[in-house]
Amino acid sequence: MLLEVSELSVSYGEREIVRNVNLSLDEGEVLAIVGESGSGKTTVIRAILGCLPHEGRVSGGKILFEGRNLLENTTTEWCRLCGTKATMVFQDSGSILDPIRRIGSQFIEYIREHSPMTQKEAVKVAEDMLRKMHLPNTENIMKSYPFELSGGMRQRVGVAMAMVFKPRLLLADEPTSALDVTTQAQVVKEMMEICQQDKTAIIIVTHNIGVAAYMSDKLIVMQAGEIVEAGRTNDIIARPQSMYTKELLDAVPQVGGKSYVS
Amino acid sequence: MKRKELVHRLMQMVITLFGVSLLTFSLMYLSPGDPVEMLLEVADTIVSEETIAETRAQLGLDKPFHVQYFRWLTGVLQGDMGMSYSAKMPVADRLWQSLPGTLVLAASATVTMLLISVPCGILSAVYRNRPLDYFIRGISFLGVSMPSFWVGLILLYVLGLKLRLFPIAGGEVSFDRMVLPTLTLAIAMAAKYTRQVRTAVLEELGQEYITGARIRGFPMHKILWRHVLPNACLPLITLLGLQIGWLLGGVAVIEMVFSWPGLGKMAVHAIEMRDYPLVQGFVLWIAVLYMGINLLVDISYTYLDPRLKKGGC
Ligand SMILES: Nc1ncnc2c1ncn2[C@@H]1O[C@H](COP(=O)(O)OP(=O)(O)OP(=O)(O)O)[C@@H](O)[C@H]1O
Numbered sequence A: 001m002l003l004e005v006s007e008l009s010v011s012y013g014e015r016e017i018v019r020n021v022n023l024s025l026d027e028g029e030v031l032a033i034v035g036e037s038g039s040g041k042t043t044v045i046r047a048i049l050g051c052l053p054h055e056g057r058v059s060g061g062k063i064l065f066e067g068r069n070l071l072e073n074t075t076t077e078w079c080r081l082c083g084t085k086a087t088m089v090f091q092d093s094g095s096i097l098d099p100i101r102r103i104g105s106q107f108i109e110y111i112r113e114h115s116p117m118t119q120k121e122a123v124k125v126a127e128d129m130l131r132k133m134h135l136p137n138t139e140n141i142m143k144s145y146p147f148e149l150s151g152g153m154r155q156r157v158g159v160a161m162a163m164v165f166k167p168r169l170l171l172a173d174e175p176t177s178a179l180d181v182t183t184q185a186q187v188v189k190e191m192m193e194i195c196q197q198d199k200t201a202i203i204i205v206t207h208n209i210g211v212a213a214y215m216s217d218k219l220i221v222m223q224a225g226e227i228v229e230a231g232r233t234n235d236i237i238a239r240p241q242s243m244y245t246k247e248l249l250d251a252v253p254q255v256g257g258k259s260y261v262s
Numbered sequence B: 001m002k003r004k005e006l007v008h009r010l011m012q013m014v015i016t017l018f019g020v021s022l023l024t025f026s027l028m029y030l031s032p033g034d035p036v037e038m039l040l041e042v043a044d045t046i047v048s049e050e051t052i053a054e055t056r057a058q059l060g061l062d063k064p065f066h067v068q069y070f071r072w073l074t075g076v077l078q079g080d081m082g083m084s085y086s087a088k089m090p091v092a093d094r095l096w097q098s099l100p101g102t103l104v105l106a107a108s109a110t111v112t113m114l115l116i117s118v119p120c121g122i123l124s125a126v127y128r129n130r131p132l133d134y135f136i137r138g139i140s141f142l143g144v145s146m147p148s149f150w151v152g153l154i155l156l157y158v159l160g161l162k163l164r165l166f167p168i169a170g171g172e173v174s175f176d177r178m179v180l181p182t183l184t185l186a187i188a189m190a191a192k193y194t195r196q197v198r199t200a201v202l203e204e205l206g207q208e209y210i211t212g213a214r215i216r217g218f219p220m221h222k223i224l225w226r227h228v229l230p231n232a233c234l235p236l237i238t239l240l241g242l243q244i245g246w247l248l249g250g251v252a253v254i255e256m257v258f259s260w261p262g263l264g265k266m267a268v269h270a271i272e273m274r275d276y277p278l279v280q281g282f283v284l285w286i287a288v289l290y291m292g293i294n295l296l297v298d299i300s301y302t303y304l305d306p307r308l309k310k311g312g313c
């Protein structure tokens, strides 16, 4: 097992927001988490990489990554893990970059933080990675500030940065929700391609059951901070057990095929 | 900042200067006390009504208000700020004499203030709601609540009179005479600025890009230096401009307390003597400095924040 989360609970202040979450993930597997807004999806994946907001904390459970309990990590161990073995893509990759520094300089800074590459080598790696995400004119993008790129470009940059060290685990929090349908499909496809090449396991949080169906091997349905259904994606979509999952599926009539995520 | 905007700002400055000068001119005119009597009193001789009238005419003080103001204004526009009654020399020369004292004091106070408040503010933000933060906030609260002239007097009493570490009499510009007034000003400014630094850093620490940097595996100290501080600089520069604005006024009081030979002391003396042209010159000068600093702040802003430079707003 690459990742094994057992009986995880998370609290904000005194309020327990997420209770008793169990999930596991093998090398190269894709897990999708779906559920209504506020059900705790973001909270779960942020807890896994120890980046909850200031007032949040894990109040119980275990998070085993490659056999080690991440909750016992020291700050140095987090720095060694995050950004290389495990990374994250956010809904708006623009907002997770420093607004007053160029993309290129941040990308290079990031690469050189975790590898002994020279400036020149890092530039090349960064540009190659951007090209892999089908970004045209990489030189221009490197010179741009985050606010100068379109939503789709920003997400591609986000994925490119996240995947540069071929991580074992990629956590993606609604990576395409802010994009229009066509771009959404493209970005998801490109992300999947890279992850499959590198055998990166993914946990993707999404509102789009279509995306979940297309991408994932396993599916978790969350409601009000708890898992209401978990299993193989195909099984759940074919034979949903809980009322809530049925409702979710009914809300998307075209589920069942991969046709709309080309 | 675009050229058009700059021109606009400069025009605004000119109008403001005009207003400021008119206002001080009226206030001086309306305030009790007669410059001629003050002037002749100093000579300590009995003067006749005639001499008074003569001097009054000589200085143009027998004319109605608007004539006096207009005459002064035309002079200034031609680069002539008039003669100081009390110093008996051109106002511009008198201002130049006192400027270095004030500039040196203001600069050293600002630097000291930054050296105190930037580290304290950062520490306070990073260790928010922990003992160190409470301690720093407590001290800065104390600093904000004490009037600066009082702090100055205490410092004079303790460090100057009791411990004899520094000379208590001012009078000339020198390093050991500068320590106490610098400290006094720096304490007052640092108390406020520490809080502002704390707020600005906290604001940045709450931003998503901090989470982003942590996810990319950067240790906190690197995030702090490379991302948080440059970003926090933007609001802090504006606030620094305001602090320096305060300093230009605050320095006058402190110069009096420490009898420091600067513009402030000169101005207070000029007001006592009803030395209209010198007071006018001083006010004009301070207004120009103040607006100049604010303009610089805004210009630096557009250079430091790419969103403004490229967005063109
Ligand atoms: N910083 C915070 N402080 C307090 N409560 C929070 C905080 N962040 C989230 N919550 C609460 O935790 C619950 C779960 O939030 P979370 O962001 O995990 O939901 P989500 O499933 O990701 O929703 P969405 O689909 O809208 O992104 C919500 O009820 C929210 O009110």
Ligand SMILES: [Mg+2]
Pocket (backbone or CB within 6 Å): A041, A042, A043, A173
């Ligand atoms: Mg969310």
